[in-house]
Amino acid sequence: MPTNNKQPNPLANDILPLLVEGRVWKVHELAAHLIKLKALPQLRTSELTELAQRNFLIMNALFQLQEDFLSDGCYLSISSLHIQLIYDYSPRLPSCEEALKSYYLDWQNYNLSNEEVAKLLSQFTSRLSSKKLSSEKLNKLNERWQLELPLDIVRVKKRWRALASQYHPDKHSGDHHIFKEIHSEYQCLLSHCRSL
Template sequence: MLRPILDEIFSLLSNGEHYKVHTLAAHLQAVELLKQLDDDPSQDLFKRNFVLMNSLYTLQSELIEDDIYLHIDSMDIYLADKGQAPELNTPLSTYYLDWQNYQIDNEEIAALLDSFWQRYAQSFHHPQNTLSKANLDELCLHWQLTQPLEEKTIRRRWRQLAIQYHPDKGNHDDTRFKQLQNEYQQLLGHIKLN
């Protein structure tokens, strides 16, 4: 199953361009190498991502033997010279190369997604998290939240929106997703300040 995926990823990366995980996933879906893996949308998204990341780390370990370094970061994947290779045995590679991690429950998936996007959001500069009353009311209306806000409710709604608008779904770009992530941080920031 993985060999055609590995070959397709290598072929794409061989052009010297940089890719994101969701653009690779969308391409693999378009060429029918990464088909639906579960009826549950959360499980399907996780399993597709797991197969893709497993493929990337497998390819990385194969290519390093040929003095080629495959840089793997969710938002920046590319081929480079082996001289640029950092330590390849990372907790993330260990996780994705272990097929026992392929089967997890939806609660664990939600926690992993939440953790990933929080780390991702922290890598960018975000505007001040204080919201005016009008902006807060507008966000609550847009997110279909009632006030007073509770962290648990915001997180639950974020997970629903994250699955709906995730770029890996293929029908959304990452601009809308990033906007939702920013709004999520603003809503959480508002709770923590009040």
């Protein structure tokens, strides 16, 4: 595997045609597809470390592709549960966290020990549980988004599409700040639904 940050990731060539299809991917779906293609290397490590290395390789390739797509006027939206190539790119679209991008573009993070991977997972789990919506915030979001309880991912996604279409910065009536705000709320609502 490459040891510096500038070396291209060989998985990028296998992932590129999947992104161009236009569908929304999740990291584990990309991993399953790449395993079928025999594009992922066989890793001789513990199961936990192998999963982290496989995820690192995919995310590294995605962030490298994101930079390439930007120069072509497209935007590659990257999160573990929503990976999508957006052709009608607007520089005002919400971007991913720079810390996440920096982490996955640094090849030193590829060869973590089992203990380091376990520590990262523990930190991630702690952050997730601390981000759980309070009932007060959930009620406010339900009212603002005009959703019915109990929350349902299908209804949240449908409402997101309507709101995103209404407030997208490229629309005449769009508003960059509101769009960014509802995108953040959407992520919170999705996380909450998935935790149920």
